[in-house]
Amino acid sequence: MTAGADRRFRLAIGTATVLALAAIWGVGSAGQWIAPIYFPPPGEVWTAFVQVAVQGYADGMLHQHFLHSCLLVLYGFVAAVAVGVPLGMLMGWSRRAEAILNPAFLLLRPIPPLAWIPLAIVWLGLGDAAKVLVIWFAAFVPSVINSYAGVRSIEPHLLEAARSLGIPRAMLLREVLFPGALPLVFTGLRLSLQACWTTLVAGELIGAITGLGHLLYQGGLDIYPAMILVGMVAVALAGGLMTALLTLLEARAMPWRGR
């Protein structure tokens, strides 16, 4: 089978599975085999979607919740990456930097990001700043680790070749170290982004005025499973969208990896 035919086959199978699940959902709900209190029928979910999109729910319209969550993730993510990637690369490049920074980092690393929530609230209150801080912690650790590993993964003979060519230090950092580390840096960004969304939802569940986590929380309080489902799908979409953007950026940043 050719690669193209194989891909088409996989796509067909995958679509069939999703359609089958949707059919089970529709038929099961219509036939009352699935209790609506546990899992709402498609019509109810649609009604909930229209309600939150048009009239609003949990103190905001769907797009407000959506945008608010995306912004918080973006702030935390960008701030974490801006600090984490250079720090990780520095640790990968310089033994001295590694000796100084690594012990502190090892101490920080095993703390689950969610464990920072109480402290973040004490420091910054219940507002957005505390959530951004927690998201920052969640994204920081994978950024550092993978940037560090990225620099270390560069084949030693490439560095030797650069030194033999007489490449000055600044050029070596910019044109050998950085692009050499990039594949693993992006792996780190991907993991960071996932961690951001997990943390955001948890943070907003605990206390928020707007945001998708808040929408989920309100849906839980109101025992409104259809709305909870809308919230879950929205979180998945937002996360998927950001990951897709990252993938696009990755292809742009590493044109030499073209398929």
Add this chain to the structure above:
Amino acid sequence: MFDRVTRTFERDGQPVPALAEMSFTVREREFVAIVGPSGCGKTTCMRMAAGLEFPTSGSVTVGGRGVTGPGPERAVVFQQFALFPWKTVYENIEFGLRGKGIARGERAERIARQLELMGLRDYGSAYPHQLSGGMQQRVAIARSYVLDPGVLLMDEPFGALDAQTRVVMQEELVKLSRVNPRTVLFITHSVEEAVYLADRVVVMSPRPGRMREVVDVATVRAAEDWDRHERIEDVMDQQSFVRLRTRIWRLLREQQATATEQP
């Protein structure tokens, strides 16, 4: 030039001698090949000339000056090509010139000449992974030649290529070094390759590596006029070639026998 160079490594806290009292000189514009069994320290020799490693005792000098580190006047061609995957062929060749601070116009001129010479003219914008192994090593050689280095150091540059490609590359290297003779230190474990390419062959004994003998090839090559043959198999067919090859083989075999006799 190597003067009584000794190099010891440490393994599990134990000193392991790699090279013992190695002395030899590569003359200006001379092509010297080092042959020896694996682990005889021939790559260590090259790395010390490159300034990537340093002798435990003795000295390595190039042009009268001690080697203190790597530099573009001693360009290295590695067995694993060591091309930068994120740079195009052109950018790979350009990299060292930019490191030297050579102006764009001159860079373009020198790179164009080098691409032409190595048969890479249409591949400037390709990335290394799009090229075959032979083409990749051409790029690596072009990247060294373009710097116009005083000394070229080649560490089994054709070792990772398939047999047919290797032969083509060997023939091209011979042509290249007849057109434009350089001071070359060439590491190989292939006796044929050494005799075919080099002016003199340094034969080494196994660990700790020592120089066994230096075999003169240039005199025989000139006397028998090997260069009138285009193809490597015609040169290798010459009685004089076979005799040299056999002599080096015997040297390598003898020392192997003495090495196994030792407890």
